[in-house]
Amino acid sequence: MKLLTRETDYSVRVLCHMAAKGNKQWTAAELYLDLRIPRPFLRRILQMMNKGGLLESRKGRSGGFRLASAPRTIKLADVVRLFQGELRLNECLFKKRICPDRKHCPLRSKIQSIEDYAVKQFEGTTIQSLLQGN
Amino acid sequence: MKLLTRETDYSVRVLCHMAAKGNKQWTAAELYLDLRIPRPFLRRILQMMNKGGLLESRKGRSGGFRLASAPRTIKLADVVRLFQGELRLNECLFKKRICPDRKHCPLRSKIQSIEDYAVKQFEGTTIQSLLQGN
DNA sequence: TATAATGATACTATTATTATATCATTTTAC
DNA sequence: GTAAAATGATATAATAATAGTATCATTATA
Numbered sequence: 270m271k272l273l274t275r276e277t278d279y280s281v282r283v284l285c286h287m288a289a290k291g292n293k294q295w296t297a298a299e300l301y302l303d304l305r306i307p308r309p310f311l312r313r314i315l316q317m318m319n320k321g322g323l324l325e326s327r328k329g330r331s332g333g334f335r336l337a338s339a340p341r342t343i344k345l346a347d348v349v350r351l352f353q354g355e356l357r358l359n360e361c362l363f364k365k366r367i368c369p370d371r372k373h374c375p376l377r378s379k380i381q382s383i384e385d386y387a388v389k390q391f392e393g394t395t396i397q398s399l400l401q402g403n
Numbered sequence: 404m405k406l407l408t409r410e411t412d413y414s415v416r417v418l419c420h421m422a423a424k425g426n427k428q429w430t431a432a433e434l435y436l437d438l439r440i441p442r443p444f445l446r447r448i449l450q451m452m453n454k455g456g457l458l459e460s461r462k463g464r465s466g467g468f469r470l471a472s473a474p475r476t477i478k479l480a481d482v483v484r485l486f487q488g489e490l491r492l493n494e495c496l497f498k499k500r501i502c503p504d505r506k507h508c509p510l511r512s513k514i515q516s517i518e519d520y521a522v523k524q525f526e527g528t529t530i531q532s533l534l535q536g537n
Numbered sequence: 538t539a540t541a542a543t544g545a546t547a548c549t550a551t552t553a554t555t556a557t558a559t560c561a562t563t564t565t566a567c
Numbered sequence: 568g569t570a571a572a573a574t575g576a577t578a579t580a581a582t583a584a585t586a587g588t589a590t591c592a593t594t595a596t597a
Contacts, residue, residue, distance in 0.1 A: 270553095272404075272492040272514055275586065281510060296542065309588050316544065329595025332542045345513070358406040375533045376415060379479070379524050380406055387517045399509045404584095409555065430573065443557050450575065463564020466573040 272387065276352040279306045280314055281345065284323065284396045288340035294333040321351040340400065346391035356391070358384040406521065410486040413440045414448055415479065418457065418530045422474035428467040455485040474534065480525035490525070492518040 273281075282304055287295060297312045304311070315334050318324040323343060324334045336343070349356060359380050394403075407415075416438055421429060431446045438445070449468050452458040457477060458468045470477070483490060493514050528537075 270406075270487065270490075270492060271585095272517060273510070274584095278510070298542085307587060310586070312543080313546095313587090319543085326543065327595085328543050328593075330539095330541045331596065332594080334543085345510075353404065356404075358404060375536050376407070376412070376479075379528055383406060383517070383521045383524055386520045390513050390517055394513055402509050408553090432573085441556060444555070446574080447556090447577095453574085460574065461564085462562075462574050464570095464572045465565065466563080468574090 273349065274353055276314055276317075277348055279304075279311065280318055280323070280348050280352065281396075281399065282306070283311075283314070283318070284336070284340070284343060284348070285399055287334075287336050288343075288396050288400055292335060294327070294335045296333040299333075317351065321347075323347065323351065340397040341395050343396040344392055345394040345396075345399070346388065349391050356384055356388055358387070407483065408487055410448055410451075411482055413438075413445065414452055414457070414482050414486060415530075415533065416440070417445075417448070417452070418470070418474070418477060418482070419533055421468075421470050422477075422530050422534055426469060428461070428469045430467040433467075451485065455481075457481065457485065474531040475529050477530040478526055479528040479530075479533070480522065483525050490518055490522055492521070 283300060283306070286300070286304060287293070297308070297315055300306070300315070301308050301311055306314075315324065315326075319326040319334065323337055325337045326332065326334050359377060417434060417440070420434070420438060421427070431442070431449055434440070434449070435442050435445055440448075449458065449460075453460040453468065456471055459471045460466065460468050493511055
């Protein structure tokens, strides 16, 4: 199983790659050459990161993408939220039909505790810290 | 997303239900009446729990299932392992193609830390502790 | 004004999970 | 002995999430 989807994973790579090279502007084509993320997928991700405020974009010829903010202010949690929504490790159990005794379900609190831990990790990780290998 | 699959979830319910009623033997039909887990799915799960050593079974008329060991010795980790294999939250990234720099991937260590925490929770949780609401 | 970029979006493919269905085998009550 | 009631084994279908593709519209500039 995977805690992070590929969209999240690829996006982190993009952000790290950009952050490593200062405040340069990048086209999708350039990023493809460097990172080999499937091209149309990459483009969609870039657009989502733009909409989500992680990147800024310029349209038209000589357009491209750049980081919207400093690497130390971009949290892994932001990327996860953008592509996966709020982390909810309990999801399935309560989706369509209500769990018979949600309140007292002791499994729930275990999962919740793991979820909390994961979110804390994501909140405490920035693009900068990833670049520094922390 | 869900940390536990339905197989795992259902199985925990079955184990807790059994544990709550002493060392009784149960048929799949009885468990269905009590737990309303889809019947063929329930049967398959019971068979897997039997093979996996969580339950014992008796075949033939007046056959059925019972706990293979005391509730305090059955760990949530055992159930997860049986139905989901070793928890591997990193899975996707390294599946088909190798991550370009697995060793140095700082994301990996974050995920690993979350995985370790989750496993610790699972190891520390037993059917008995779930019954007691811990 | 042609070109080279992003924007928007519909579509397809793949995979994992969830669920069903069926027939074989075993045991026992009668 | 044998029918009935249980599990064993296993193939298949349905659903949903993820991953990836394709295409046309729009924008800006060389």
